Amino acid sequence: MKQLLIIEDDLALAPVLSRRLSRHGFECFISHDASSALLQARKYKPTHILLDMKLAEANGLSLIPPLRQLLPDVTMVLLTGYASIATAVEAIRLGADNYLAKPADTQTLLSALQGTAVTAAPQALDETPISPKRLEWEHIQQVLQANKGNVSATARQLGMHRRTLQRKLLKKPISDHRES
Numbered sequence: 001m002k003q004l005l006i007i008e009d010d011l012a013l014a015p016v017l018s019r020r021l022s023r024h025g026f027e028c029f030i031s032h033d034a035s036s037a038l039l040q041a042r043k044y045k046p047t048h049i050l051l052d053m054k055l056a057e058a059n060g061l062s063l064i065p066p067l068r069q070l071l072p073d074v075t076m077v078l079l080t081g082y083a084s085i086a087t088a089v090e091a092i093r094l095g096a097d098n099y100l101a102k103p104a105d106t107q108t109l110l111s112a113l114q115g116t117a118v119t120a121a122p123q124a125l126d127e128t129p130i131s132p133k134r135l136e137w138e139h140i141q142q143v144l145q146a147n148k149g150n151v152s153a154t155a156r157q158l159g160m161h162r163r164t165l166q167r168k169l170l171k172k173p174i175s176d177h178r179e180s
Contacts (some may be wrong), residue, residue, distance in 0.1 A: 004048040007037040034058040053080035068095035077112045084141035
């Protein structure tokens, strides 16, 4: 049986994901924080991991290397509500097998966990220029990543007030496509 460790700090979402994926042959274990995730990974040795990027006290990206070292053959999917190109590149560089933006439907989750290609890049083929707001979001994410998540250092480097940066980070990224 396929075993799935769901590392998600949202107490409402984690059991929903577990129910959805257990219907498709996964035996699911849930962890809500980094330390218990590492303990459960050692204990259960799951074949698959669904990892949230924003955990309450930690960044899911920082969990990728120790999980990958502990379970070199695990299929690891990073799930985030704050998707950006910078974090996608970083997640894959650190060892994640796939990167999905929330909300993700069951079929997309299954495709990612089974290692089949998830077609989330139609924008890459589109020749429409990226909006300035989206470019700003991407740049902020890259600088934040370079500063290891330190908001104060990022604000100083970007030349903006820390509170202004925090407000920008709370907003979801701007879509490049206008709805008709």
